[in-house]
Amino acid sequence: MQHQVAIVNGPNLNMLGQREVSIYGCKTLNDMNSEIASAAKPLGVALEFFQSNSEGELVTYIQQCRCRLQGIVLNAGAYTHYSIALRDAVSAAQLPVVEVHISNIFKRESFRHISVIAPVCIGQICGLGAYGYVLALRALLQHNVNEAQMLNEQLE
Amino acid sequence: MKKQQLLVVSGPIANLTEKPGYTLDVLCWRTDINACLQQAAIGMNIEVTSQHYNDTATLTDQLQQAGRVDGILINTGDLALESQSLCRTLRFIKVPCIEVFTSHFSADKTHRHQSIVASECVGVIGGFGNYSYLLALAALANLLLP
Numbered sequence: 509m510q511h512q513v514a515i516v517n518g519p520n521l522n523m524l525g526q527r528e529v530s531i532y533g534c535k536t537l538n539d540m541n542s543e544i545a546s547a548a549k550p551l552g553v554a555l556e557f558f559q560s561n562s563e564g565e566l567v568t569y570i571q572q573c574r575c576r577l578q579g580i581v582l583n584a585g586a587y588t589h590y591s592i593a594l595r596d597a598v599s600a601a602q603l604p605v606v607e608v609h610i611s612n613i614f615k616r617e618s619f620r621h622i623s624v625i626a627p628v629c630i631g632q633i634c635g636l637g638a639y640g641y642v643l644a645l646r647a648l649l650q651h652n653v654n655e656a657q658m659l660n661e662q663l664e
Numbered sequence: 665m666k667k668q669q670l671l672v673v674s675g676p677i678a679n680l681t682e683k684p685g686y687t688l689d690v691l692c693w694r695t696d697i698n699a700c701l702q703q704a705a706i707g708m709n710i711e712v713t714s715q716h717y718n719d720t721a722t723l724t725d726q727l728q729q730a731g732r733v734d735g736i737l738i739n740t741g742d743l744a745l746e747s748q749s750l751c752r753t754l755r756f757i758k759v760p761c762i763e764v765f766t767s768h769f770s771a772d773k774t775h776r777h778q779s780i781v782a783s784e785c786v787g788v789i790g791g792f793g794n795y796s797y798l799l800a801l802a803a804l805a806n807l808l809l810p
Contacts, residue, residue: 614783615782631791633789636806647791
């Protein structure tokens, strides 16, 4: 079965390439998504891209991923630091989710150091730009391989 | 073409990272992280040197001498939470550095989610077991691309 994974971006990530380029770089969201799609091809993964500035739309989309996809790569933007609704949506989705940030959040203001969604994600990658999403995708696939292997070992 | 030199530095307890019973990726399963990194680095034109120390002073000494390498992967273990001297050393040597955690440090409910070393690194990768190291190697190779 081919893996299906969602690449989900939160508020202001539609402004990439225009917004604070010294922090987020010159690539637009489309540039970044094309890069991720190219990297996903040899991995045999089908990707679904979603971006919204609305917390409610993000929650609804993540709810719809449940039982339909095999994982989510999530950059929740500023919602990372305070959205309990998003955290609950991730938790309820019962899918492996990898948290990604383009910038190194630990180099920035202290309010960005805390992620309320981290405890419901399998891991976190930050500071590595668009390549962070590609690494997150690899981490997600590896996680699923490990889970399947563990399940097989338990069944044997 | 000259090989890029990568230093992998591990702090206290970071040499004891494998969780018994937890299946890591095929390459790393019950094998040595360093051997995995060296194997993976072959196709990347990178030479990997690994060092492990349990004390801050020796770790600092080694990092001070690391100015000759092209990149650093660092898992400082518990020193990530407290060592200002490591932070200053990383700031001083100006070598691109990625902090690696095998566990998901940001999800830790205790004080452990506050790594002070992270602020001196290019980026941070955590939560993927030994596979975090392989991802960090790929990230550094990508950073060092001409």
